[in-house]
Amino acid sequence: MLSFLCGIHVYLFQVCTGLKEIGVGVVGLGNIGVTHVRAFMNVKGAKLLAVVDTIRERADSIAKMYGLKSYYTLEDLLRDPDVELVSIATPSYLHAPQAIYAMEYGKHVIVEKPMAVTLKGARTMIDRAKKNGVKLGVVFQQRFADDIQRLKKLIDEGALGKLFFLSAEMMWWRSEKDYYFKDELARSWRGLWLTEGGGAITNQGIHYVDLLIWLGGGRVEEVVGLIDRLTHPNIEVEDIALGMFRYAGGHLGSIVATVSVQPQNAQYTKIKVFGDEGCAEIHDRNLAVLKTVKGIEAEVKMVEEGAKETLRQPPNLHQKMFQSFVDALLEDRDFPIPGEEGIKSLEVIKAIYLSSKLGQRMKLPLDIDMVI
Numbered sequence: 001m002l003s004f005l006c007g008i009h010v011y012l013f014q015v016c017t018g019l020k021e022i023g024v025g026v027v028g029l030g031n032i033g034v035t036h037v038r039a040f041m042n043v044k045g046a047k048l049l050a051v052v053d054t055i056r057e058r059a060d061s062i063a064k065m066y067g068l069k070s071y072y073t074l075e076d077l078l079r080d081p082d083v084e085l086v087s088i089a090t091p092s093y094l095h096a097p098q099a100i101y102a103m104e105y106g107k108h109v110i111v112e113k114p115m116a117v118t119l120k121g122a123r124t125m126i127d128r129a130k131k132n133g134v135k136l137g138v139v140f141q142q143r144f145a146d147d148i149q150r151l152k153k154l155i156d157e158g159a160l161g162k163l164f165f166l167s168a169e170m171m172w173w174r175s176e177k178d179y180y181f182k183d184e185l186a187r188s189w190r191g192l193w194l195t196e197g198g199g200a201i202t203n204q205g206i207h208y209v210d211l212l213i214w215l216g217g218g219r220v221e222e223v224v225g226l227i228d229r230l231t232h233p234n235i236e237v238e239d240i241a242l243g244m245f246r247y248a249g250g251h252l253g254s255i256v257a258t259v260s261v262q263p264q265n266a267q268y269t270k271i272k273v274f275g276d277e278g279c280a281e282i283h284d285r286n287l288a289v290l291k292t293v294k295g296i297e298a299e300v301k302m303v304e305e306g307a308k309e310t311l312r313q314p315p316n317l318h319q320k321m322f323q324s325f326v327d328a329l330l331e332d333r334d335f336p337i338p339g340e341e342g343i344k345s346l347e348v349i350k351a352i353y354l355s356s357k358l359g360q361r362m363k364l365p366l367d368i369d370m371v372i
C-alpha cells in the first residue's frame with residue numbers, strides 16, 4: 001500500500017514538473033505515418049521512441065532521420081517496455097487486429113480513420129480498451145482546424161439557433177494509375193472491400209461524416225444512402241456515395257463524397273450548417289460564410305478557387321490532435337476522440353452501404369450481424 005501511494009506521488013510529481021513523458025511508437029510509415037512521426041516530434045509530454053514498418057528500408061531510414069529505434073514487426077515494438085502509446089497508421093484492414101494486439105500488451109492506442117473496416121472490429125476494439133484499462137483514440141484531425149473549432153463553438157453557443165440542416169460535399173480526385181494501382185503496396189489494399197473497407201466515403205469522406213455528426217449534435221438515428229462506381233472501372237469499391245440522415249434532434253443532414261472530380265477541375269470540400277437564426281459555411285478548412293439574424297458576421301475568408309492538393313495532410317492538425325490526446329493521458333482523462341466517437345461515422349457509412357444495397361432506410365444502431 002505504502003509503495004503504491006509513493007508510486008502515485010512520484011507519478012504526480014513527474015506530471016506536474018513536466019518530467020513524465022509518454023513513450024510513443026508509430027506503426028506504418030506510408031503517406032500518413034510519416035505525418036504521425038513529424039507531428040509526435042513536436043508534442044509536449046510525449047517522446048517518440050520507435051517506428052515500425054514491414055518495409056525494412058522505410059523503417060530504417062525514418063528511424064535514422066529522427067534518431068529513433070526501428071522495428072520490422074508490431075510484436076517487437078510491443079515488447080519494448082518504454083513504449084506506452086502506439087499510433088497506428090497502417091492500411092485500414094490492419095487497424096482492428098493491430099490495435100487489439102497492442103491493447104493486449106497494455107498499450108494505449110491511437111488509430112487512423114477508419115478505426116476498423118467492420119463494425120464488429122470497431123466494437124471489439126472499444127470493449128478491449130475498457131477490459132484492459134487502456135485508452136483508445138481515433139484520428140479525426142479535421143476537428144482541430146481553427147475555423148472548424150470556431151464553428152463548433154458558435155453552434156454550441158446557439159449563435160445559429162436551432163439547427164435544421166447540415167450538408168457536406170467532398171469533391172475530390174484519386175486516379176486509378178497514381179493512387180489505387182500506384183505500386184505493389186497500393187494494389188495490396190486500396191480499392192478493395194475487404195482491405196480498404198469501402199471507397200470514397202470510407203477512406204476520404206469519413207472525415208466529413210465525422211464532422212457532420214459532431215457539429216450536428218453527436219447522434220444520427222436514421223440513414224438513407226446510394227453508392228456507385230462511375231469513373232473507376234477497375235476498383236471494387238464506390239467512387240461516389242450519397243447519404244441523407246436524420247439526427248436524434250430531428251434535424252436533417254446530407255453528404256456527397258466522390259473521388260471522381262478530374263484534377264484540372266476544382267477539387268473542394270464544403271460544409272454548410274443552417275439553423276433557424278443563422279447559417280455558416282466551411283470551404284475546405286476555412287469559415288467562408290457566417291450570417292445570423294443577430295448580425296454576427298465574422299471576418300470570413302475568401303477561399304482560393306481552382307485545383308487543389310487533397311492527398312497530403314498538413315502535420316499541424318495531427319500535432320494539435322496528438323497534443324490533446326497526450327495531455328489527456330498525462331492527466332488521466334478520456335481521449336478527446338475515443339473509440340465511442342470514432343465508431344459513429346463508421347456506423348453511418350455502413351448504413352449508407354446497406355441502404356444502397358437493400359433499397360431501404362436504415363435505423364441506427366445497426367444490427368452488427370447484418371454488416372460486413
Ligand SMILES: NC(=O)c1ccc[n+]([C@@H]2O[C@H](COP(=O)([O-])OP(=O)(O)OC[C@H]3O[C@@H](n4cnc5c(N)ncnc54)[C@H](O)[C@@H]3O)[C@@H](O)[C@H]2O)c1
Pocket residue numbers: 027028029030031032033052053054055058072073074089090091092094112113114139141185186203313
Ligand atoms: N487522417 C488522414 O487524413 C489520413 C490520410 C491518409 C491516410 N489515412 C489512413 O491511414 C492509413 C494508412 O494510409 P496510407 O495512405 O499512409 O497507406 P500507405 O499504404 O501509404 O502506408 C501504409 C504503411 O504501412 C506499412 N505496413 C503494412 N503492413 C504493416 C504491418 N503489418 N506492420 C507495420 N507496417 C505495415 C506499409 O509498408 C506502409 O509503409 C489508412 O487507414 C488511411 O485511411 C488517414
